[in-house]
Amino acid sequence: MSRGHRAVSHIAGIEVEAWADTREECLAEAVRALVETITDVGDAVPDDCVVLVSAEEDDETLLAAVLGEVIRQAEGRRVAVDVSVDERTKTTQGQIEVRLATVTMADHLRTAPMAVAMYGLRFGRTAGAWRAHVNVEVRDT
Structure with a gap:
């Protein structure tokens, strides 16, 4: 299976969907979908990096936490x-490390995300592939 994503604007906000062979790839695709919806990064070169280390108990909580950080960064x-996700090993087994390579936005946001909505949030393995679905609440810009 290939990986990919889509995001659709609707009255209540943004609906993000992502899919991939692995949990890590799917999580990264969800981040890309949200970023592409809120602003145009073009071929910007990152000048900073945010590292999140998470030991969230379930996959849906992990997805909400990572997208929540993307929203905080946008604020x-x-x-x-750019985004990369790795399973950590050895003494930190079971943790996920997410690296968000960031850049200061030159232009304003197309859409101002406020929060990840917990209703309708899904992230898990379905029919042999990882799939994510999340609604992001937005405010008028």
């Missing part, structure tokens, strides 16, 4: 232009 006028 501070930073946007993720």
